[in-house]
Amino acid sequence: MSSYNNIRKIKYSKTPQDIVSLHEYIIFEDSHAKEKYVLFRFSNNVNQRLFEIKFEVSQFNSENRLLEKSTVIHKDFTAEPNGLFVPDAKLKINYECESLEVRLEEACFDRVKWSGGEFSDNSYSFAEYAETVPVTAPQSAPKKNKTAPKAEAGVKKNKLGFNIRNIFRRNKAIFPSVFNVILTVIVAGLIIGSAFYFKSVSGAYAVDDFIVKESDGFVTVLQYRGEEKEVEIPDLLDGKRVSKIASGAFNRSDVESVTVSVVNSFCIETGAFENCPSLKTVSASMFCGKITVMQGAFKNCKSLQLFDMPTAELSKGCFDGTNAIKYLSFDSPVYEGGKLLDLFTGLNKITLDYRINANLSDDFFAGVTRR
Amino acid sequence: MTLTVWRVLCIASAALFVAGLLLLLLSQLLKNKYYHIYTADELMSKSKLTNGKNSVYFTSGETKEYISKYAVCKTEFDRYLVCKFVKKFSYVRYFVMEYSAHGRVVKVQQIDEFDTALNSKIITLSRRCAHVNVVIGTADDAEINTDVIRPMSKKRIRLYALVKSFTFFAFLFALRHMLIEIFLKDISALYFNDTLNYISVAVCFLLALLSYGITVLCFRKKNAKALNGGAVEYEFV
Numbered sequence: 103m104s105s106y107n108n109i110r111k112i113k114y115s116k117t118p119q120d121i122v123s124l125h126e127y128i129i130f131e132d133s134h135a136k137e138k139y140v141l142f143r144f145s146n147n148v149n150q151r152l153f154e155i156k157f158e159v160s161q162f163n164s165e166n167r168l169l170e171k172s173t174v175i176h177k178d179f180t181a182e183p184n185g186l187f188v189p190d191a192k193l194k195i196n197y198e199c200e201s202l203e204v205r206l207e208e209a210c211f212d213r214v215k216w217s218g219g220e221f222s223d224n225s226y227s228f229a230e231y232a233e234t235v236p237v238t239a240p241q242s243a244p245k246k247n248k249t250a251p252k253a254e255a256g257v258k259k260n261k262l263g264f265n266i267r268n269i270f271r272r273n274k275a276i277f278p279s280v281f282n283v284i285l286t287v288i289v290a291g292l293i294i295g296s297a298f299y300f301k302s303v304s305g306a307y308a309v310d311d312f313i314v315k316e317s318d319g320f321v322t323v324l325q326y327r328g329e330e331k332e333v334e335i336p337d338l339l340d341g342k343r344v345s346k347i348a349s350g351a352f353n354r355s356d357v358e359s360v361t362v363s364v365v366n367s368f369c370i371e372t373g374a375f376e377n378c379p380s381l382k383t384v385s386a387s388m389f390c391g392k393i394t395v396m397q398g399a400f401k402n403c404k405s406l407q408l409f410d411m412p413t414a415e416l417s418k419g420c421f422d423g424t425n426a427i428k429y430l431s432f433d434s435p436v437y438e439g440g441k442l443l444d445l446f447t448g449l450n451k452i453t454l455d456y457r458i459n460a461n462l463s464d465d466f467f468a469g470v471t472r473r
Numbered sequence: 474m475t476l477t478v479w480r481v482l483c484i485a486s487a488a489l490f491v492a493g494l495l496l497l498l499l500s501q502l503l504k505n506k507y508y509h510i511y512t513a514d515e516l517m518s519k520s521k522l523t524n525g526k527n528s529v530y531f532t533s534g535e536t537k538e539y540i541s542k543y544a545v546c547k548t549e550f551d552r553y554l555v556c557k558f559v560k561k562f563s564y565v566r567y568f569v570m571e572y573s574a575h576g577r578v579v580k581v582q583q584i585d586e587f588d589t590a591l592n593s594k595i596i597t598l599s600r601r602c603a604h605v606n607v608v609i610g611t612a613d614d615a616e617i618n619t620d621v622i623r624p625m626s627k628k629r630i631r632l633y634a635l636v637k638s639f640t641f642f643a644f645l646f647a648l649r650h651m652l653i654e655i656f657l658k659d660i661s662a663l664y665f666n667d668t669l670n671y672i673s674v675a676v677c678f679l680l681a682l683l684s685y686g687i688t689v690l691c692f693r694k695k696n697a698k699a700l701n702g703g704a705v706e707y708e709f710v
Contacts, residue, residue: 119590147594184594214551221546221553222524264594265585269568269622270578274503275695278634278688282641285680286648292676293649296669297656304667308659325662327476350666354475 106130116203121148121216122155124204125186129195138199139192144181149266152181154210155189161199169196173207184264309340320345326352331380332359337366349373352381362386362393362411369394376401385410394436395420412459422447427454428473434460443469476662483650486643493640502633505581506623509608511572517542524548535617536609540567543607545598552598556607562589566610568621571602581621583610625692634688642681649673 108131114124125145131138140159146152154177161169174193181187195202209216304324306315311328314321321342326333333352335344344364349371352360358380362368368391375381381403386393393414400406402423409421414432418440421427425446435445442456443449453471514530525548532540539559546553554569564587571580580599598605609617653670654661664670 118588119592121595149595149597214548214553220522221548222522264587266596267583268580269583270505270581275688275691277691278637278684281687282637282684285641285684286645289645289677289680290648290652293652293673294656296673297653297664300664300667300669301657301660304660304663306660306663313660313663327659327662 107133112201114202114204117206118145120206122146122152122157122206122209127202129199130192131197136197138195138197140195140202141188141192142204143186143188145186146181146183147264148211148214149183150212150214151183152187152209152211153177153179154208155206156208158205158207159193159195160203160205161196162201162203163196163198164200166201169199312339314339314344315348316340316342319343322346322348323351324348325350326355326357331357332361333357334361334363337364345369347371347374350376352376352378354378356380359383360385362390364390364393366391367394368392370396370399372396372398373401374399375403378403379405381406383408383410386413388412392433395432398422400424412457416445418444419447421445425449425452427452429455429457431457432459434458434462435466441466441468476665479650479665483647486646486650489643490640490647493636493643496636497633497640500636502629502636503625505578506625507570507578507621508618508623509568509570509606509621511570511576511604512606513604514606522546522548530605532607534608536567536607539565539609539612539617540593540607543605545605550600552600552602554593554596554598554605554607556593556596558589558591558593561591562613563587565589565612568608568610568618569596569598570606570608570621571599572604572606573601574603576604627693630689630692634685634692637688638681638685641684642677645677645681646674649677 108129110129110131111126112129113126117123123145125143127143128141129138130141144155154175156173156175158171158173160171163169172193176189176191179187179189206216207218215222304315305317306313306324308314308327309321311326311330311333312323313325313327315324316322319342321339321344323335323339323344323346325348335347337344343366345366346369350373351371352375353373354377357378359382360375362385364386370393374396375384376398378400381400382405384400384406385408390411390413393411395411395414395416397417397419399417399420400409401419401421403421404424405426406421406424407426407428409427410429410431412431412433415434415436416432417436430442430445435442437444443452446452449469451469451471453473455473456470512533514533517529517531519529520527525546527544527546529542529544531537531542539562540556541559543554543556546555556567558565564585566583566585569580569582569584570578571582573579579601582596584593584596586593608621610619610621611617653664657664
């Protein structure tokens with residue numbers, strides 16, 4: 103139980119503009135022991151931490167006569183910037199004392215020292231500076247300027263009375279950047295996922311200069327990825343027989359010559375050699391198996407001059423846009439009742455040398471002039 | 474399109490990404506514009522201290538009627554400012570605009586003080602600060618300037634968002650290509666001819682478009698909030 107029988111709290115408003123001002127003080131009176139003590143509550147008005155203060159206390163009696171003066175030093179504490187603080191120690195005062203006056207003499211802040219009205223640089227003491235890492239969050243600004251003074255003055259007055267806010271970089275919006283990072287992660291995940299999906303679905307893999315796909319013990323050439331100008335399609339790839347050249351396998355490649363060395367039956371699909379501007383010769387030996395050439399297989403091969411595949415069966419329009427051809431050798435057309443000109447589209451006549459194994463009527467060669 | 478064409482497109486988009494980044498950094502589309510133009514205030518006195526010097530300046534313009542002068546204390550490492558009010562205010566808001574030696578704004582501080590004395594509290598200035606302008610905002614019930622920074626125009630926000638989302642698309646495009654080449658190696662050429670590839674490009678484009686929308690939305694929302702003095706609670710936006 104407290105022995106103090108009279109406790110008075112007194113507001114102090116004499117020097118509020120001081121960098122460290124006395125906010126209020128409490129006088130504790132023990133009438134039995136005839137003793138009085140005082141506890142101060144200061145306000146640190148600087149936006150730096152305060153570590154030490156020295157102040158002069160003048161004590162006055164009820165007739166406002168000076169009783170005594172003393173100098174008080176408070177050390178070894180930390181007061182937050184722009185905040186109220188209470189030093190730990192109570193000060194014993196004259197029992198006759200009824201009021202006090204406080205005058206600040208010295209204040210030691212984080213980086214400056216205030217003494218007798220002048221600041222001096224204190225920033226060399228790095229030990230203290232290093233302790234000031236946690237900084238208090240800024241106070242929110244008044245919501246509306248016109249109504250703020252009256253409404254907020256009361257609140258702020260007792261708390262801080264002072265608020266600084268850096269408003270310089272407010273144009274930065276962080277969320278769009280965060281959102282972009284999230285999108286990037288999502289896209290990366292989707293792309294990797296689709297890559298693995300594609301790999302598993304296509305079943306494609308690389309052998310020598312070819313990308314191939316296996317099915318039923320045979321392989322299909324999906325793409326040529328080599329740099330050679332003269333390409334040979336071997337009978338075996340990865341130990342399996344080659345059965346097909348897929349659509350787009352040589353699309354827009356720079357190959358000049360293609361030789362097929364496949365023994366069993368073989369198919370050149372639509373668009374397999376489409377748009378090969380440098381392709382001049384396509385050949386296969388007469389010991390090859392049956393080669394089926396689909397429609398548009400050699401579409402737009404503008405330089406193709408020699409087509410020598412004695413075992414090939416050609417589909418209509420397999421040479422669409424390929425008009426430079428000078429020698430044509432094949433087994434038979436796939437179609438019946440048509441003409442040799444049907445291999446090409448939009449041509450009424452052509453001059454070339456040809457060798458066809460099948461017995462065909464003269465109508466088949468209508469519009470063709472032999473070289 | 475062949476693998477070579479896709480590779481060329483990847484390199485081009487990577488270059489566009491870098492160019493876009495540089496453009497965003499150098500064009501300063503988000504740079505603050507100010508209502509207040511720097512005024513070289515009249516120097517009243519200069520005094521040398523042990524560790525620095527004090528300079529007292531007269532304020533200028535409408536601020537003169539509320540804040541008569543201000544003192545700048547420069548020490549070796551720190552700079553401080555104290556303003557002298559014309560009278561005691563129950564509430565005063567003023568802006569301290571800090572300029573570098575080259576006249577660029579390095580910081581703008583908004584200061585609110587309640588029940589002032591004739592002097593302001595001590596305000597710490599930026600170390601890069603060479604010159605200061607004090608601009609009055611509100612004094613008691615009189616509102617003189619609501620802000621010193623102009624809100625960003627819609628046009629600038631849209632332009633910034635456009636450049637940003639275009640840069641983002643270029644980045645996604647290049648990233649997409651690199652990931653495919655890394656994960657599919659030899660058969661990547663096949664992927665580039667597949668529908669999946671075109672779908673992934675379309676997804677990148679759509680996400681960049683979404684990014685544009687989000688950027689515009691966030692900046693406009695933030696800007697609108699900042700006008701009402703609500704910038705603090707919108708730090709994340």
